Amino acid sequence: MNTLFEFTKGMKPDSTSYCPGCTHGIAHRLIMEALCERGDLGRAIGVAPIGCSIVSHNYMNVDMCESTHGRAPAIASGIKRVHPGNIVFTYQGDGDLASIGTGEIIHAAHRGEHITTFFINNAIYGMTGGQMAPTTFIGQKTTTTAEGRTEKANGKPLRMSEMIATVGGAAYVERVALNSPSGVRKAKKAVLRALDVQDRKEGFSFVEFLSTCPTNWGLDPVASIEWVNTDMIPYYPLGNFKGMEG
Amino acid sequence: MxxxxxxxxxxxxxxxxxxxxxxxxxxxxxxxxxxxxxxxxxxxxxxxxxxxxxxxxxxxxxxxxxxxxxxxxxxxxxxxxxxxxxxxxxxxxxxxxxxxxxxxxxxxxxxxxxxxxxxxxxxxxxxxxxxxxxxxxxxxxxxxxxxxxxxxxxxxxxxxxxxxxxxxxxxxxxxxxxxxxxxxxxxxxxxxxxxxMKPWAITGHDNRRERNVVKSLRLKPDELEEAVEKRGAKYAAAEQELASYEAVDIESAEVVFVAFGSTSRIVKDAIGLLRADGVRAGMIRPISLWPFPERAFEQVPASAKAVISVELSMGQLIQDVRLAVNGRFPVELIHRTGGMLLTPEEVAARTMDILEVK
Amino acid sequence: MTQKVLMAGFGGQGVMLMGELLAYAAMLEGKQVTYMPSYGPEMRGGTANCSVVISDEEISSPIVTEPAILIAMNEPSMEKFEKSIAPSGMLFINRSLIRRTPLRQDIKCFPVECNELARAILSEKIANIVMLGAVICASGIVSGESVGEVMRRKFVGKKSKFIPMNMKALTVWSDHYEDEKRQ
Missing domain, CATH: 3.40.50.970 (Thiamin diphosphate (ThDP)-binding fold, Pyr/PP domains)
Incomplete structure (x- = not known):
């Protein structure tokens, strides 16, 4: 009998505490599957952020540490100095990475750190209860923009992949969406490429996942996926921003 | 050479x-x-x-x-x-x-x-x-x-x-x-x-051990309390084991200075100046600031007229000095701040003022 | 025996190096020594001063408020520090830049034409070494041999080519002084 599916050894066999319809679980599994397939589980070290995915170390079957809010890329930089032969990654949400941690992410890219950052963009603060993130859309209602985000008060949503692609030390930058089976397959390829770039010491690698937050968006899981397609992708276009030229 | x-x-x-x-x-x-x-x-x-x-x-x-x-x-x-x-x-x-x-x-x-x-x-x-x-x-x-x-x-x-x-x-x-x-x-x-040497370190588990997780978050209050109490026991041990100080001529001192770091060097010169004027001065120099060497103050003789905290701040060290002295002696302050330094002459002169008032 | 030296001048005149060489030489002679520079945001052109304390015993304070020896490399330094010199102390004046005569009567003054003597050897860049030579010659605070040894240790590799000029600068004032005495 052929084995059609096997649960990855990269994940602990527990159910996650993430909300129904949240795509953190998919992103976790893709990263862990990729590490597993590459034979890197034993030499991977991860940094969990502040945010919903602070608990990612409960599920990811690799050595991990927690981070202060937004500092994961600096922490990963320190880890990589001690273990330059290991695979070091951060897993961060948009409040963590695009707001309080902008300095750390830009400068990790700037130094060309041989680390990989997995960035979960769901256009909102999840763990603290649905406040506006820098990635929140114009008109999007959150607990700190009850009438919807306005450009006048809050500026326009921040596009992190585009920004990081302009930084010299960034070797690979790609945005993917966890919105469909083909989107998930493309995301997996991007994860594998990013890890490969790190392993070849080409520079900083970055994968942005357009992700869902049904709870704080006030949508059901299916409608949330639909919102990724109709609203997020037009503003946050998918594709490679650096590292696959030509 | x-x-x-x-x-x-x-x-x-x-x-x-x-x-x-x-x-x-x-x-x-x-x-x-x-x-x-x-x-x-x-x-x-x-x-x-x-x-x-x-x-x-x-x-x-x-x-x-x-x-x-x-x-x-x-x-x-x-x-x-x-x-x-x-x-x-x-x-x-x-x-x-x-x-x-x-x-x-x-x-x-x-x-x-x-x-x-x-x-x-x-x-x-x-x-x-x-x-x-x-x-x-x-x-x-x-x-x-x-x-x-x-x-x-x-x-x-x-x-x-x-x-x-x-x-x-x-x-x-x-x-x-x-x-x-x-x-x-x-x-x-x-x-x-x-x-x-450090079995807790995150080095990659190499598929040979359970993964190491370095974690600060403890959402359950009872778990957080347990972790903090455990650390508290560690700090209690540190207080017993690490408090350290240097005592300079305090056995028969009529005035005992307390000063740390570079200021303690100025005070050593001031002690020399005071001795030339017939004043028996000594010093407790905390080497560990936390834990604070409270036991050093047990050596201050009953005849001491004052314990003087000498510091380059508006009076911060003096709080630990007061706690350690616990009311047994008057506690005074000699200080400069803002980047200004004390001179031995200034410390000696202000000490004489303090002793005259006593 | 404890000797306290204060030296001051414009930033860029090599005041700090002078202090460092003196401190290093004292250490080589087995003495206790401290060197304390003033520090600030000015990299060049501001005022710079440093204190050197040399003793046979452990040194408490590295701060010099009443120097036995003051080295004034420019006029503002002399104005600022002349009054602080210890009774019967020594004042070394960079005569090339300081026209004013000292006010104190109870001290020994040594005018040194630092810049002219330095230019005659190489350039004004080594005026500080000329002054240091005058100080050690007149005060005997450390020996010329010790300072020479410091230079051999400090100026190594490509920098070793500077040693002969600096050695010459170190003795130029005393040679000059000896010549004057003979005349």
Missing amino acids: DDRRLMKGNEAFAEAAIVSGCRYYFGYPITPQNELTEYMSRELPGAGGSFVQAESELAAVSMAYGAAAAGGRVLISSSSPGIALMQEGLSFLCSVDIPLVVLNVSRGGPGVGGIQPGQADYFQATRGGGNGDYHIIVYAPASIQESIDLMGKAYDVAEHYRNPVMLLVDGMLGQMMEPVSMPSRDAYALPEDVSA
Whole structure:
């Protein structure tokens, strides 16, 4: 009998505490599957952020540490100095990475750190209860923009992949969406490429996942996926921003 | 010929860290400690280590956390406002029981303040500038040689207690030069297997052990209380084991000074001046600021007329002095602040004023 | 015996190097020594001063408020520090830049044409070494041999070519002084 599916050894066999319809679980599994397939589980070290995915170390079957809010890329930089032969990654949400941690992410890219950052963009603060993130859309209602985000008060949503692609030390930058089976397959390829770039010491690698937050968006899981397609992708276009030229 | 080396404080601190096995340094420019950062940038790569000029003090302490959690011996240094920025990381490091050595070459404050020597970071260092129930172990060397000796000790203590240790000096000690005996770089043998020495370190589990997770978050209050209480027991042991001081002529003293770091050197000269005037003066010099060496005060003779805290701040050390004296003697303050230094003559004159009033 | 020296001048005149060489030489002679620079945001052109304390015993304070020897490399330094010199102390004046005569009557004054003597050897860049030579010759605080040894240790590799000029600068004032005495 052929084995059609096997649960990855990269994940602990527990159910996650993430909300129904949240795509953190998919992103976790893709990263862990990729590490597993590459034979890197034993030499991977991860940094969990502040945010919903602070608990990612409960599920990811690799050595991990927690981070202060937004500092994961600096922490990963320190880890990589001690273990330059290991695979070091951060897993961060948009409040963590695009707001309080902008300095750390830009400068990790700037130094060309041989680390990989997995960035979960769901256009909102999840763990603290649905406040506006820098990635929140114009008109999007959150607990700190009850009438919807306005450009006048809050500026326009921040596009992190585009920004990081302009930084010299960034070797690979790609945005993917966890919105469909083909989107998930493309995301997996991007994860594998990013890890490969790190392993070849080409520079900083970055994968942005357009992700869902049904709870704080006030949508059901299916409608949330639909919102990724109709609203997020037009503003946050998918594709490679650096590292696959030509 | 003399085998001592004439070294600037900041460079000696850096070399002392290297000879103690430090191979990772993360820094950000700030006066008056830049020579240390510059020295590390020159020396660490050749010593098989790594130097990173961080984008901020916040990033520096975070990089240090990463490197220390990964098992490295790490140094970070800064001066007062930069140390203020690092408090987030120091509280966090305590919460995850990760050892680190931090050097504060302190200057006048508050805020940006000035760049001349100051001791107004006493509260920041000993009370904890960050959130939560924690302590940083703090040593205050008074000479460059003592700084070198305490640097080695700081790494051992940090790793034994799995807690950050701070060396608190000021701009005077950082900028001055003195002849020193520096151990060789072979004095500390770097561990071949970090995991054997630090089984908690995140090194990659290599498919041979359960994964290591370094975690601060404890959402259940009973679990958090248990973790903090456990750390509390560690701090109680540190208070018993680490309190240290130097006592100078206190047995028959009619006035006992309390001073740490560079100020204690000024006070030593003042004691000489007072003795020439027939005043029997002595000094308790705390070497550890946390834990504070309260037991030293048991030696103050009943005949003492006053205990005087001498410090480059508006009166911070004096709070611990009052707690240690516990009402047995009048406690007075002689201070300058803002980067102004006391002179031995000034200390002696103000002591005479205090004694005349008594 | 404890000797306290204060030296001051413009940033860029090599005041700090002068202090460092003196401190290093004292260490080589087995003495206790401290060197304390003033420090500030000025890299060049501001005022710079440093204190050197040399003793047979452990040194407590590295701060010099009443120097036995003051070296004034420019006029503002002399104005600022002349009054602080210890009774019967020594004042070394860079005569090339300081026209004013000292006010104190109870001290010994040594005018040194630092810049002219330095230019005759190489350039004004070594005026500080000329002054240091005058100080050690007149005060005997350390020996010329010790300072020579410091230079051999400090100026190594490519820098070793500077040693002969600096050695010459170190003795130019005393040679000059001897010549004057003979005349």
